[in-house]
Amino acid sequence: GNSVTQMEGPVTLSEEAFLTINCTYTATGYPSLFWYVQYPGEGLQLLLKATKADDKGSNKGFEATYRKETTSFHLEKGSVQVSDSAVYFCALSVTNGGYNKLIFGAGTRLAVHP
C-alpha cells in the first residue's frame, strides 16, 4: 500500500542550525511528493513539492530532493530561524478514482530557540 514515514519529533534546534527532517515513502507507481507546514492553530500551507525522480523542490530556504532509489524526500534547511517553528508534514499524492488523494506522514514538530 501507500504510506509515508517521518522521523519522530520534536526536533529542537538553536537558531541558525542546520535542519534535516527525514521522510521515506512506500507507493505503487510514481507519486508526487510534498512538504506541508502547519503553524500553531492554523491549517496547512504547501511548502514545496516534487513531481518526479531527482526533482528538487525548494521554497523559503527549504529544499527536498525526490530520491526514487532510496524512496526518500528529506527536508533540509541550512540555517533555521525561530519563525520556522511549526509542524512539518511529508505527503505523497496517489490517484484514486480519477482524482489525487494525499497520504500524510505523522508530522514532525520543530522548535527553534534563540
Added chain:
Amino acid sequence: GAVVSQHPSWVICKSGTSVKIECRSLDFQATTMFWYRQFPKQSLMLMATSNEGSKATYEQGVEKDKFLINHASLTLSTLTVTSAHPEDSSFYICSVLTRGGETQYFGPGTRLLVL
C-alpha cells in the same frame, strides 16, 4: 497558490446539536474538495472527498449520516456534524484541488468543541 477560507474558525456547541462548517475557494473553481480532521498533535485524517454536483465519497470508518457533506457549487462545500458529541471535538480542515491539478490547498481550519 489558491486561497481557501473556512467559516467559522472556531465553534463551541452543546452535545446533540448540529454544526455546519463552510469551506470556500476564493479565487478559482474547485471541482474537488476534501475534508480532514486532526486530533491534537496528530496527523490529518481524510474523512471524505467532495465532488461538485455528486455525492461525497467517504473514507472507511467515517459515518456518512453523521458527517453530511454538500458540495453546492464550484466554490463552496459544507460539512455538517449532526448530533455532535464530545468525541467529535476536533480540528476540521478542508482543502481544494484544481481541475486537472494534483496540489491541494488547505483552509485555515475550524476548531470544534462539543460540550
